[in-house]
Each structure stands twice: as structure tokens, then as C-alpha cells.
Amino acid sequence: MGSLYGKMILRVCLFFPMPTWSRVSDLISEHGRSLSQWIHLGGVKAFLDGSLGSSSALFHEPYEGDPDNYGLQMTDLDSLLNRTLESDKSGLQVAIHAIGDKANDILLDMVDKIVDLNGAKDRRFRIEHAQHLAPGAANRFGKHGTIASVQPDHLLDDADHAWSKIGVERSERSSYTFRSLLDGGAQLAFGSDWPISDINPLQAIRSAVFRKPPGWEVPWIPAERLTLDESLKA
DSSP states (O other): OGGGGTOOOSOEEEEEEGGGHHHHHHHHHHHOSBSSSSEEEEEEEEEOOOOTTTTOSOOSSOBTTBTTOOOOOOSOHHHHHHHHHHHHHTTOEEEEEEOSHHHHHHHHHHHHHHHHHHOOOOOOOEEEEOOBOOTTGGGGGGGGTOEEEEOTTHHHHHTTTHHHHHOHHHHHHHBOOHHHHHHTTOEEEEOOOTTSSOOOHHHHHHHHHHOOOTTOSSOSSGGGOOOHHHHHHO
16 A cells, blocks of 8 residues: 555545445445555545536526537436435545535435434535535534535536526526635535646635636625635535
């Protein structure tokens, strides 16, 4: 293992495809969560929808100029719920990708079901991206301590084309709602989504504080800006 020879300089927390949850659970039972001081077994990950750029993020309303396209649901919901329940029951942290507002609502409903069936605990359920939220959704994250795992740098690109995908009004009320999430009790966790965006954490902090894409003189959705202190904590 690289860490034994001094080759690793970053601590790594590994997430595995959700269908492998039972094997991951067995591995943790046998070796513990930390394989070394550098390698930690975190949990499992699944995908519910696609991305805004490819018009495959799942929304309640259709894409602009494409009335039959609401995005893609990437997995069967019953299967996703069952695997999530089993993963959660075994003590694994669960992270699920959701970008569109409908995908996020589906996951927030799913968290309610999981808590009802498996009981309340410090599960730290993660919604990866939580990029576009329907009205009121930001306030639901705090109910069960759901983590909004967000990537501030993505807004720098999406600010220039989100309006063409979902319209000006929808994009400005639903996109990268960091302030609303924090005020609603969400646990904000910043990331880079590297190699999609710059791995430098200072750039993500800057994006969350200023929300000003290159070439813009004003912030995009300034009401959703965070303070420097809030961004450092995230």
C-alpha cells in the first residue's frame, strides 16, 4: 500500500457503487473503516439523474424549447430505496447524485422514509450537488441533518447557460441556493468535483462568497451568497 512507503500525501475517503454495499459492509466488518491513516472506507454512492449541461438533470418542468424533456431518472426508485435502506442499516454513509429539482425532492422524500423505517441516527445522508431546488426544498434538509454536498465552482459555468436550459426565472430562484440551504438547517459541505472543476479549495470559497463568473460585473443570484466564515466552515 502506498501509504506504507510514504508515497501518499492526502487522506482519502472512498465511496463505492451502491450495488456493492454488502461487500463494502463485509470489508468494514473485517478490517474496520480505516485501512491505514491515509485510507478510510466511507460508504456508497448512487446516481438519480444526469446533468444540466446534457439536459438530463431531472426537473418537475420541461427544459426550455424541449417540452417533452424533463431529464432522466437514472435508476429504478424501488431498487434505489431498497439498496439505500440496506446500506443505511449496515452503517454505511450514503451519497446520491441529484441535480434537478425533482431529483432532489425524490431524495428528500426518500430520507423521510429511511428515517421512518430505520430510525433516527447520525447517518449523515449526502445529496451530491443539490444544484437546483424547488421552492421550500432547502428548508427540508435540516429536518434529518441531510448534507448538501455542493460545488460552488460549478456556478461559474452554469451562470452563463442555465437560463437557456430552464429559463431565467427558474434558474434564478432554484440554482446553487447556498444561503437558503444554510438558513434551512442543511449541513453544507463544499467540494470541487475535480477533475471537472479546480481542485483548489480557495477557488470554491471565492465562488461561494462572490458568485461572480468571469467577465461578470455583478454576482449571479447575490441573495444566495455566503460570508467568508460560512464558506470556510463548509
